[in-house]
Amino acid sequence: MEQILLKNVEGAKLADINNYTAVGGYESAKKAITSMTIAQIIDEVKKSGLRGRGGAGFPAGMKWDFVPKDFKGPRYLCCNADEGEPGTFKDREILEKNPHLLIEGMIIASYAIGAELSFIYIRGEFVKAANTLESALDQARKQGFLGERIFGTDKKIDIVVHRGAGAYICGEETALIESIEGERGNPRVRPPFPAVVGVFSKPTVVNNVETLAAVPSIIKNSGQWYAAIGVPPKNTGSKLYAVSGHVNKPGVYELPMGTTLKDLIYNYAGGIKGNKKLKGVIPGGSSTPVLLPEEIGVSMDFDSLAKAGSMLGSAAVIVMDEDVCTVEESLRLSEFYAHESCGQCTPCREGTVWMTKILDRIEQGKGEQGDIELLERVSANIMGNTLCPLGDAAAMMMLGFLKKFKDEFALHIKSGRCPIHKK
């Protein structure tokens, strides 16, 4: 497969607009704005089968189509560049090395939903990426690709970089919207959905960086072309897989959707460091249930991973070798969720802290009989009882570790010590 998102990024300095246009950059935006109707664009994106790359996998074309056509007044596009899910470092590749591809995708998406102003919500820590984007936006404005009368038409589209300030929850779309509005990042009650009542109470589409960056290639080559890549009809296109943890070659790999987890770990990422054995792998970011070595034949796409009892999520593959203590790692993640819970919903706010306390005592060798069942009960009581998926994420993580490594948890409790760190 020819790369779509990371093609030429290593040598070509695509953050410079001259290099980007030299390889055909902004041709798709020009084509869309000057020769296509909104309906044609949405139709191509629907045909492509492109699904949201942020984690939920919602069809992008359908999301755009939900924006009420008869709404009078502004609509907004928000690009989610919060990249907060532990294990995920894929969008930074686009933001720093191919920013114009994202901007071009945003111009097309803005036009398709009728937005004149769009936001890139970028996590506050990504200072370098934010600066790269600002300078890329300036270059695009100077070329007449952004601002008033773009590509010589009467259309007006501009983009603002909005920096977050350190809150995982702001990757959740309604919390992201609150954060753009200058509020605490507390998720909203749905319905109404953002497509109807979003940022500044106006119709809003929130798309992930990788989703938007795929759009120019679809407009250039057709939806049908994109839909032939990967595992058609429902898991199409290329995917950025970010592999971290105990592998020889961690990194971001752009491959056809549906590459197997085994191929990713042992072929692309060069296998387990020090020739150790694989103990477990989290396939799609910290919130997705962990898989065992015998399960890595799974195809890395939305539907196959769901069938395997996990999720593609953000496709952030976290690899753990045989020396890892799964109680310790789930404790680390539980602490993370407790820290990042916005505190609005009681099950999440209290449950994640409770979970952390229990895991901590198990790891300290002070676990009690019944702690495993208690962890299961706490998780079950968070699941589905919160406004946003942060609580679910913590519960899914916990239940995944308990299901796959119950014996190790039990051994901690029975022997009164961590059998891995204190043999």
Add this chain to the structure above:
Amino acid sequence: MIQFSQSAKDKVEALKRTYPTKDACLLPVLHIAQKEFGYISPEVMEYVAGVIGVSPARVYGVATFYTMYNKKPVGKYHVQVCTNISCHLEGSAKIVDTLKSVLGIEEGQTTKDNMFTLATVECLGACGFGPVVQINDDYYEQCTEQKVKEIIEGLRKK
């Protein structure tokens, strides 16, 4: 009384023209305030509230929600170690211990000369290059004990 520099004031005015509401300027103005004043004290919160035209309570609520706004003074170099799962698997705990001993402080503390503040943070989004340490705006990736010692030495000499 504290005041923004002229260039900060200009930036704030530009923000007010960019965003559809004045409230939406709050996060970017707090970023500017932190650059100007070093940290977000109650006095800064009140000043920012006046600049934007919202209540100080509102600014307090927002400033305390987001971890990147420092509510206490930090040293010249804010050393933040990611300890989330991918960095943890790559040995971030050792990096934290090394930094504690090199700097002679615990997490959350600042050295007596106000040069360094040490903190542990959640995922920085650079998981393939762990352990990651962020110092002010810069990422230092694939850190080893030796590497962080050298980084700190380098900053001390600066």
